Amino acid sequence: MEDLQLPAINYGALSPMLILFGAACLGILLEAFLPRGRRNAIQLTVALVALVAALVAVILGRNTRVVTIGGAVAIDGPTLFLQGSILLLGVVSLLLIGERAVENGGAFVSQAALTVGSEKDLRQAGSAPGNTEVYPLTMFSLGGMLLFVAANDLLTMFIALEVLSLPLYLLCALARRRRLLSQEAALKYFLLGSYASAFFLFGVALIYGFAGAVDLASIHAAVADPVRNEVLLFGGLALVAIGLLFKTAAAPFHVWTPDVYQGAPTPITALMAACTKVAAFGALLRILYVAFDGVRWDFQPVLGAIAVLTMLTGAILAVTQTDMKRLLAYSSIANAGYLLVGVLALNKEGLSSTMFYLVAYGFSVLAAFGIVSLVRDADGEATHLSRWAGLGRRNPLYAGAFSFIMLAFAGIPLTSGFTSKFAVFGAAIEGGQTWLVIVGVITSMVLAFPYLRVIVMMWLSEPGESTPTVSIPGFLTSAALVIGVIVTLALGVVPAPLLDLTNDAAQFVR
Amino acid sequence: MVGVTDFPFLSILTLFPLVGAAVVAFIPKTRGQLAKAIALGWSLAVLALSIVMWIAFEARGDRFQFRESYQWIPTWDARFTFAADGIALVMLMLIAILVPVVILASWNDIDETQRSVPVYFALLLALECTMIGVFAAADVFLFYVFFEVMLVPMYFIIGSYGGARRQYAAVKFFLYSLVGGLFMLAAVIGLWVVGGNTFDWQKLSDVSAAFDTGTARWLFLGFFIAFAVKAPFFPFHTWLPDAGVAAPAPAAALLVGVLDKVGTFGILRYCLSLFPEASRWFAPAALILGVIGIIYAALLAVGQHDLKRLVSYTSIAHFGFIGIGIFAFTTQAGTGAVLYMVNHGLATGLLFLVVGMFVARRGSALVSDFGGAGKLVPVLAGVLFFAGLASLALPGTAPFVSEFLVLIGTFTVHKVYAVIATVGIILAAAYVLWMVQRTTQGTLNPMLVAVPAMHKDISLREKVVVAPLIVLLLVLGFYPKPVTDVINPAVEATMQDVGTTDPAPTAVANGKVAP
Structure with missing residues (x-):
């Protein structure tokens, strides 16, 4: 054991992840030692400070291009950009998670394990203070996402x-x-997520069998070798891709999305729609662009078919939805399809436009779910579409903001939704994937209908008896909404700075 | 060129109404009168600036004048580039004239207890901004942005301030246009890729000859569908009657008067100039669509019971004329088509406004609810008659000149189409005269007498609304030269882009119709 070589570790490059994991551990300790009444404020502060500190670390290390800890982690342009995006979106999600003014104790129960409907459970739904373990949990999750987009070998990625x-x-x-x-x-997400993880792991095993290594550079070399075992290669790639496509909510691996988006607390739905999407696509981009670009002609048609299926499923099923959160879930599925179109451009523009899309979509979807969390009646959020009728008359400000986000999702110019769609479609045509763009355009037409219906509901229908009120949000949700709407507008009107940034960042290290 | 043409007319004209919209939108609901006054003053200021620009435009100068270009998205080479040729200039002038008229016409249309008055006028000004932008843009990306954003204010005007079935009409209007727009989006991206990664119209037009034939045809189709929906040409027209009926009458005047012209303007500027070969290849199909539109829409107009729907169908028939004028590819027909765009804006705009005045008094748009109205409101009935005559292109009114130019210009190259289109004129006489006769002539409908508002003839405000349009229709009917002088060089340049040569030109160069 004398000559065990410890790999060199570049702590500076890893610091954003270390900060988040440290803050998460600290949060658990705080949970144990602080009196209940003071936990929320302190936990929220710790989490926010950690996110900002990690963001600062990302910005300070913006010129880092290294592969560290024995090839397990690659810090390069896409990693840093995606980490920065996850952290920024994480800050906004955390603002939504930390909101306690809209509902007494926030959107979370303190004891999730209580039998539903029991006396204790009813009591805690009414007045009990909220759960503050959500902060360390969120920190762990965000830390995992940072590592996910940086992982340079398949085991680290797993x-x-x-x-x-x-x-x-x-x-x-x-x-x-x-x-x-x-x-x-939660149960559905856990079970299906476990299957997806198992697929991913089995895929890793096959690829290990194929390449004799799990790091992306060795896989790349093995793929380039003319003498190769195609069964192991494509079997492994397919299984790994299934694991990732599950997380990105691409059809036919999307079935969990509407149920989970609907059932989860709305701030968590927002976190999943924004941050998890960035992380999952970050990993997918890295695997396809770094490890498997040698077989691009083989996987492009298959993933292209999945992209088409995803866009069609998301768009067509969105039309039939009557629940706001499910509608946004299907919209999120369709957007996963558009993102796949960008990914499949398989050129530098594809990489940069996908990253641009992720940021633009993330902020818009955060604002959308932020507003969903405010439209409430006595039973909590009123998510049924018919309940939103006439909202514009009662709360023009929030209805206006939501309409704007809907127009952005529909891809109307001067919103980030337009510039981002334009970017991915442009990249895809340059990459020779015109057929994907045509499907993308057609599904955009279909998708415009449900978005428009929401606007019609809010503005052109008379308010009924059952029109819920909009809660006056606390400072945190207001801040999240303002950020989401402003970014959606800014990226639509002056997208140049972020486009330049994504262009500069669009270079993987191997 | 130094001097007045360096003044950034177009960017100021585009942005100024937007500022006005923001100002008006923030006026409290209770101060409706103030909002109206500011909106009117603002639109008059736009008109004043447009007149200065008209004077500064040199008809014999460069094709594009007042060019401005500012950096926007360098990654895609999308720029804020504005420039106006003669065609764009006359359309800008039409907008500048129609918007104040429409604002004045809408003065009492909004029920303050139901809807916010300031928001309506803010939407009108926002619409003016996008309409000016779409005609002033000389960058394909910028054009597309205005083209799509234009839908949003109109959607809310129809949806929030319209009549019965306004939701249905607003959504239909939005979806139709958006679907067309998305086809164009795909074509815009494709154009960017094949055109050397630029959106600049001038650069694209310089390289357009080198486009692959098949690709260019697909791109042409993408643009053409968007414009054909917008215009609207048969068979993409079904949204217009619904929108025309549901929209408040003044807004409907803007809708058919200006918004729809974006379609025909777009065909001239983008389809013809950027895809000349494809334009020639598609021309027979477009001509057939135009001729079908003329006859079909005119027949439907004859059978309508609703005044606003009737006017909408007449409008579709007129767009058929504009369509054959454009795709005949002669300077004469092209000039006629552009002149038609202006005159149709004036004539149909006037018709919609007058019909709106009748509808506001009667509370119904059904032809059968009127009858003998001329005995109660003789002056208003006279204006309706005049608007109708202008709309059917009676000699002496401006539309006659343009319709005549289109028909002779088409006749020199496509005799059959021109002859069939002439049938449309007869049908136009039928639907206009029947409409006027059933509403204002004949025995007085006793129901009409019971409506107190029907006893009030045209008010001073309404006179001010219709007067400028009547004057323009008469003046341009006798002396169209100022407009044709501006249009002609731009149309000639467009026809050169298409690469067609005129068959032995007949004399229209000085704006007079050949004897």
Whole structure:
């Protein structure tokens, strides 16, 4: 054991992840030692400070291009950009998670394990203070996402996948209202997520069998070798891709999405729609662009078919939805399809436009779910579409903001939704994937209908008896909404700075 | 060129109404009168600036004048580039004239207890901004942005301030246009890729000859569908009657008067100039669509019971004329088509406004609810008659000149289409005269007498609304030269882009119709 070589570790490059994991551990200790009444404020502060500190670390290390800890982690342009995006979106999600003014104790119950409907459970739904373990859980999850986009070998990627997923399973079960739905969502997400992880792991095993290594550079070399075992290669790639496509909510691996988005506490749904999407696509981009670009002609048609299926499924099923959160879930599935179109461009523009899309979509979807969390009646959030009728008359400000986000999702110019779609479609045509763009355009037409219907509901219908009120949000949700709407507008009107940034960042290290 | 043409007319014209919209939108609901006054003053200021620009435009100068270009998205080489040729200039002038008229016409249309008055006028000004932008843009990306954003204010005007079935009409209008727009989006991206990664119209037009034939045809189709929905040409027209009926009458005047012209303008500027070969290849199909549109829409107009729906169908028939004028590819027909765009804006705009005045008094748009109205409101009935005559292109009114130019310009190259289109004129006489006769002539409908508002003839405000349009229709009917002088060089340049040569030109160069 004398000559065991410890790999060199570049702590500076790893610091964003270390900060988040440290803050998560600190959060657990605080949970144990602080009196209940003071936990929320302190936990929220710790989490926010950690996110900002990690963001600063990312910005300070913006010129880092290294592969460290024995090739397990690659810090390069895409990693840093995606980490920065996850952290920024994480800050905004945390603002939503930390909101305690809209509902007494926040959107979370303190004891998720209580039998639903029991006396204790009803009591805690009514008044009990909220759960503050959500903060360390969120920190672990975000830390896992940072590692997920940086992972340079498949095992590290698997560990990151588990680290980001397990806290999310828990968080899904914590909704204060509609406990059964929430628990069902958590169980469904956990079971299907476990299958996906198993697929991923089995794929890793096959690829190890194929390449004799799990790091992406060796896989790349093995793929380039003319004498190769195609069964192991394509079997492994397919299984790994299934694991990742599950997380990105691409069809046919999307079935969990509507149920989980609907059942989970709305701030957690927002976190999943924004941050998890970035992380999952970050990992997918790295695997396809770094390890398997040698077989691009083989996987492009298959993933292209999946992209088409995803866009069609998301768009067509979105039309039939009557629940706002499910509608946004299907919209999120369709957006996963558009992102796949960008990924499949398989050129530098594809990489940069996908990253741009992730940021633009993330902020818009955070604002959308932020507003969903405010439209409430006595039973909590009023998510049925018909309940939103006439909202514009009662609360023009929030209805206006939501309409704007809907127009952005529909891809109307001067919103980030337009510039980002334009970017991915442009990249795809340059990459020779015109057929994907045509499907993308057609599904955009279909998708415009449900978005428009929401606007019609809010503005052109008369308010009825059952039109819920909009809660006056606390400072945190207001801040999240303002950030989301402003970024959506800014990226639509002056996208140049972020486009330049993504262009500069669009270079993987191998 | 130094001097007045360096003044950034177009960017100021585009942004100024937007500022006005923001100002008006923030006026409290209770101060409706103030909002109206500011909106009117603002639109008059736009008109004043447009008149200065008209004077500064040199008809014999460069094709594109007042060019401005500012950096926007360098990654895609998308720029804020504005420039106006003669075609764009006359359309800008039409917008500048129609918007104040429409604002004045809408003065009492909004029920303050139901809907916010300031928001309506803010939406009108926002619409003016996007309409000016779409005609002033000389960058394909910028054009697309205005083209799509234009939908949003109109959607809310129809949806929030319209009549019965306004939700249905607003959504239909939005979806139709958006679907067309998305086809264009795909074509815009494709154009960017094949055109050397730029959106600049001038650069694209310089390299357009080198486009692969098949690709260019697909791109042409993408643009053409968007414009054909917008215009609207048969068979993409079904949204217009619904929107025309549901929209408040003044807004409907803007919708058919200006918004729809974006379609025909887009065909001239983008389809013809950027894809000349494809334009020639598709021309027979477009001509057939135009001729079908003329006859089909005119027949439907004859059978309508609703005044606003009737006017909408007449509008579709007129767009058929504009369509054959464009795709005949002669300077004469092209000039006629552009002149038609202006005159149709004035004539149909006037018709919609007058119909709106009748509908506001009667509370119904059904032809059968009127009858003998001329005995109660003789002056208003006279204006309706005049608007109708202008709309059917009676000699002496401006539309006659343009319709005549289109028909002779088409006749020189496509005799059959021109002859069939002439049938449309007869049908136009039928639907206009029947409409006027059933509403204002004949025995007085006793139901009409019971409506107190029907006893009030045209008010001073309404006179001010219709007067400028009537004057323009008459003046341009006798002396169209100022407009044709501006249009002609731009149309000639467009026809050169298409690469067609005129068959032995007949004399229209000085704006007079050949004897």
